Amino acid sequence: MExxxxxxxxxxxxxxxxxxxxxxxxxxxxxxxxxxxxxxxAAQKQFPNLLLGFALAEATGLFxxxxxxxxxxxx
Amino acid sequence: xxxxxxxxEVKTIGPKLxxxxxxxxxxxxxxxxxxxxxxxxxxFVLSTQKKSLVPSRMQLLSEMAYEFVxxxxxxxxxxxxxPYFPFILxxxxxxxxxxxxxxxxxxxxxxxxxxVTFALAxxxxxGVTIIGFIKHGIGYLKLFVPSGVPVVLxxxxxxxxxxxYLSRPVSLSVRLFANMMAGHTMLKVFGGFVISLxxxxxxxxxxxxxxxxxxxxxxxxxxAYVFAILTCIYLNDALNxxx
Numbered sequence: 001m002e003x004x005x006x007x008x009x010x011x012x013x014x015x016x017x018x019x020x021x022x023x024x025x026x027x028x029x030x031x032x033x034x035x036x037x038x039x040x041x042a043a044q045k046q047f048p049n050l051l052l053g054f055a056l057a058e059a060t061g062l063f064x065x066x067x068x069x070x071x072x073x074x075x
Numbered sequence: 076x077x078x079x080x081x082x083x084e085v086k087t088i089g090p091k092l093x094x095x096x097x098x099x100x101x102x103x104x105x106x107x108x109x110x111x112x113x114x115x116x117x118x119f120v121l122s123t124q125k126k127s128l129v130p131s132r133m134q135l136l137s138e139m140a141y142e143f144v145x146x147x148x149x150x151x152x153x154x155x156x157x158p159y160f161p162f163i164l165x166x167x168x169x170x171x172x173x174x175x176x177x178x179x180x181x182x183x184x185x186x187x188x189x190x191v192t193f194a195l196a197x198x199x200x201x202g203v204t205i206i207g208f209i210k211h212g213i214g215y216l217k218l219f220v221p222s223g224v225p226v227v228l229x230x231x232x233x234x235x236x237x238x239x240y241l242s243r244p245v246s247l248s249v250r251l252f253a254n255m256m257a258g259h260t261m262l263k264v265f266g267g268f269v270i271s272l273x274x275x276x277x278x279x280x281x282x283x284x285x286x287x288x289x290x291x292x293x294x295x296x297x298x299a300y301v302f303a304i305l306t307c308i309y310l311n312d313a314l315n316x317x318x
Contacts, residue, residue: 048147048304055250055301058294062253069256073080 011071017064024057079263083187083256104191107183111172140168147304152311159310162202166195167303174255174295178288186298187255189248196248199306207313217316247305254298258291 032050036043085102092100122133130138144164148156170186177184185191207215219236220229265287268280 051297052301052304055254055297059246059250059254059301062257063249065257066249066253 007071007075011068014064014068014071017067018061020064021058021061024060025054028053028057079260079267082183082259082263085188103183104185104188107173107176107185108191111169111176111185114176115168115172140164144303147300148307151304151307153315155314156307156310163303163306163310166199166306167299170195170251170302171296171299174299175292177255177259178292178295184255184259186251187259189252192248192251193244195302196244196251199247199309200244203306203309203313206310207316210314211316215313215316218312243309247302251298251302254294258287258294262287262291 028050032043032046035046085104087100087102088106089101091098118133119137122131122137125131125134127134141164144167145160148160148163152159173185173191176182177187207218211217219233219240221232221236224232262284265280265284269277269284272280
């Protein structure tokens with residue numbers, strides 16, 4: 001197979017990692033929302049944890065994006 | 076359409092300087108680092124010039140930053156981490172201001188380069204490891220041996236713990252770098268759509284661009300926060316050995 005074509009396919013496959021980040025962020029915000037509706041008084045205290053979880057989940061997906069960019073530009 | 080990666084190009088400003096094999100000339104990256112440090116110093120020097128009990132708006136801004144970081148440290152790492160407050164405040168403000176100044180059009184995002192974030196992360200990693208060994212001596216190695224694990228699993232767990240400890244600087248730096256770079260690339264790509272679709276279809280990506288800019292400002296703050304709070308968590312591991 002042509003190397004250039006294989007690179008593009010590989011980069012596209014690496015970007016699938018972002019699906020996991022989407023699931024993770026959705027889970028975090030969904031669970032936070034349902035917990036906050038059940039117990040609104042405790043919601044404000046857990047907001048920093050929400051942001052932390054959001055950033056951590058997003059970062060794992062972005063690792064996949066970094067792999068895609070390395071395949072595209074560094075090889 | 077211009078290459079969306081073009082914005083990350085490091086250009087030399089002024090004369091080219093070389094020491095041995097190293098290129099130490101002044102670049103746009105160094106210029107923006109100077110601007111970031113200058114902006115932080117200016118904010119804090121100006122706002123604390125006229126100290127009053129009822130703070131002015133500027134004073135309130137710096138007090139908010141101070142209290143935010145102080146609360147973050149005392150909540151995650153406890154009172155023992157008090158002496159490291161200046162370091163974490165500096166780290167937080169540097170990352171925050173780099174991210175925020177990078178959001179201005181035609182500016183340069185210092186933190187979108189892996190070498191900058193990796194330098195910050197490796198300093199945190201080495202510093203925390205040294206603090207851990209000073210506080211606990213050789214007992215700091217107990218960090219890798221969690222309590223309550225069956226003896227059979229012990230060899231595997233220890234190896235995993237060591238790998239996860241050593242990957243801390245990598246994950247800390249790649250998280251910040253990837254977020255900033257991906258965000259700025261995405262903004263550029265959507266900006267390119269506006270131009271290429273023209274007057275007829277360009278309005279949709281323009282709206283997206285506006286929304287994404289808002290999201291990126293959130294991410295810029297969030298990543299600075301995460302960087303600082305993870306530093307606090309690592310510091311907590313070193314100061315208050317749990318296992």
